[in-house]
Amino acid sequence: MFETLQERLGSIFNGLTGRGALSEADVSAALREIRRALIEADVSLEVVKSFTDKVREKAVGATVLKSIKPGQMVVKIVHDELVEMLGSEGSEIDLNAPAPVVIMMVGLQGSGKTTTTGKISKRLHEKRGKKVLMASLDTRRPAAQEQLRQLGEQIGVATLPIIAGQNPVEISRRAVQAARLGGYDVVMLDTAGRTHIDEPLMAEMAEIRHSADPHEILLVADSLTGQDAVNLARNFNERIGVTGLVLTRMDGDGRGGAALSMRAVTGKPVKLIGVGEKMDALEDFHPKRIADRILGMGDIVSLVEKAAETIDAEKAAAMAQKMQSGQFDLNDLAEQLKQMQKMGGMGGIMGMLPGMGKMKDQVAAAGFDDRTFARQLAIISSMTKKERTNPDLLKHSRKQRIANGSGTNAADINKLLKMHRQMADMMKMMGGKGGKGKGMMRGLMGGMAQKMGLGGMAGMGGMPDLAKMDPRQLEELQKQAEKMQGKLPGLGAGLPGLPGAQGGLPGLPGLPRKK
Template sequence: MFESLQERLGSILNGLTGRGALSEADVSAALREVRRALLEADVALEVVRSFTDKVREKSVGAAVLKSIKPGQMVVKIVHDELVAMLGDEGVAIDLNAPAPVVLMMVGLQGSGKTTTSAKIAKRLTERQGKKVLMASLDTRRPAAQEQLRQLGEQVKVTTLPVVPGQTPVEIARRAEQAGRLGGYDVVILDTAGRTHIDEPLMVEMADIKAAAKPHEVLLVADSLTGQDAVNLARNFDSRVGVTGLILTRMDGDGRGGAALSMRAVTGKPVKLIGVGEKMDALEEFHPKRIADRILGMGDIVSLVEKAAENIDAEKAAAMAKKMQSGKFDLDDLADQLRQMQKMGGMGGIMNLMPGMGGMKDKMAAAGLDDKMFGRQIAIIQSMTKAERANPDLLKHSRKQRIAKGSGTDAAAINKLLKMHRQMADMMKAMGGKGKGGGMMRGLMGGLANKMGLGGMMPGMGGMPDLSSMDPKQLEALKKQAEAAGLGGGLPKGLPGLPGPGGLPGLGSAPRLPGLGGFPGLPKGPKK
């Protein structure tokens, strides 16, 4: 998300930080470019004007232009205004009300209301232990109620049985009553949408709200909506009274202007963002972390959270112990590749690494992408158990069989085996030094060497290996990252972290013990 905006703002602000002194003309020229970048990212014109006016007002004062590092001060001002535009703090869905808490999902047709309803139900059930009931109020769209029922089965959440002929208001009343009598904690009402905003839709939404008295009215909007996002948000808020926003398809939108515009115009918080089609592809919206990502500062806290959610601690401990004795077979490699996929793949991880967001395109151009992971896993799965345990068995005839089974060729198999040998050597060396494996560190290093990208990923050993840490260690690392300012706001410490052109206060906080499963942090561009 925000890739194009991140790239444009990064180059503009780096131009400022590279100068020893700034004039008002320098600031004005940079802000013209910032304005253009925001408009190209589909941020609404009124929001862009307000943002640039505030930044200009704070950036042309004597305190900035005559400071020791004026460029860095401007970067800080831009960062702070981005946070203010997105909302100072993340706001979760409010469940502080007598059960059942009714959540009403509204939005246009095709925005992702039904899928998002199921994602929220899964999240509340699995993470908070809530008993959830879902009800489809869409009586017009063919098979809409059946779609929600099937999604309910998929996420193991009850859906209200369909009674033919009932109106949306009648279904809403029945859902609230069923939730109360059935001892449910939360009732999610998936309302109907239209291809565009019209009066019948708004009347229906208002009638449903009056009947169900929802605790939250959540507007689900497609992040690709662009400039229309502002009108959409205003209309729903004025007629129904929106309490929060949920933006879908954030993984497919390099611009992200809807997120900036809707929050700024309505004043209503973005509570969740959809980042994929899978039922667990839903994330909390943390304004400070998003601002960090937009300015290329990375998001270490989110990275640690992803690790805590996806890494199997017992399996990681067993593998670390195994590798201390110098053993690392192709089954282990496949496990590491799958773990990378669960954490968002190469692109997702790079976006969260400080200073590494811009590396994605270079790595993709070199063939180092998530599709390659799938091909490598297919190759390993086409081998026998004995071959996976002992790659030395793989002679010409066996490679031909594996190539046919995986839809690849002998060259791809040879590249995989070479990468495995390099990784096994790295793992053995790390284990021998008592570092407990360094699984993902070895994986990333092996992948980089395989593609000839070793020089692009310096400092491989500077960060701890997330895959070999237990939940308590991950939680401690998360708190340390937050304390160092890496989860929101400007980094307060960490030597060598690149921020946009370098930020004030670097080196003032304790150094993180490192993320070792990932490439080490570069030292920033040479001045």
């Protein structure tokens, strides 16, 4: 989502951080480039002006710490202002009200309200243990009510029975009454939308609000909306009074201006972001973590949390035992590739590592993209059990059979076997050192980088790298990582490597510890 903005800001700050001192002219020139980058990213002009004015006020004449260069101080100021613009703290959906808590979903047609209603309902049911009732108030869009009913069956959440001929206000009253009688904790009201804001839409939303008295009114907005996001947010907030924002399609290739503008204009927090089509593709919005991603500082805490949700503790323990004995067959390689896919693939993982954003294209060009992983899994699946546990059996005739079965060729199979041999050698070396060899903990991604001639993994090609970060930020980053210890198999010093001694996360370089 923020890749273009990240690249533009990265080039601006790379020019600043290399200088020993900054004049007011240097700061002004940098701010002009920042302003241009934000406008190109579809951030509202009024938000851009307010942002750059605040940065200028703090940057000019700022007290520079002895341990930091002036350019790095500007990076820190921009980072702090980005966090402020996005909302200093993350905000969850508020359920602190008498049951049933009514949550009203509003927004334009096509923004993803119905799907998001299902995602939030699933999240509240599974993660917060709430009994949820969903109700579709969309009587205009064909099969809208049936769509929500089918979503309810898919995620195991109850939906209000459909009665033909009722208007949205009558349906909202019936939903609240049914929830009260059925002992439900939460009622999700999926309202109708329009292709654009008009008076009938706003009048209907106001009437539903008056009838259902919702505790939360969440504005669902497409993050690809662009400059018009400001008008959308302002209109809904002024007429209905939204309590929070949900941004969909944050996994798209849009410029990200909506995320930066809407919170600043409404003053309401972004509570959740949609990051995919699947019903579990919904994440909390953490302003600081998003700011870190925009400035190329990575998002290690979110990566660890995602890993904690996807990694099977029993499988990790079994993997750890095998690694300690130096064993690593093709079944183990397949398991690691599947873990990486669950966590968003190589691109998703690298986007969360400090200074790694610019390496994603290089890694893809070198043949380590997510499609390659899918092809490699197909190859392994086409092998027999004996072949997976003993790759030395794979001669020409067997390779030909596997290639036909997986839709690949002998060259693809040879690449996979070469990667497996390199990783198996790594396992033997780690096993011989009791899993404590300093150089070995770089893991798969470190090994890949070396084979590709990209050097070490820490602080690669991005802005600003760990070696140049504000010491206070680095210390805070380390503290956040340490807080996650114990929640994830394989989380040792800093972060684990793949295949780490504990069999944890795929290929994450450890953070340097504070001396």
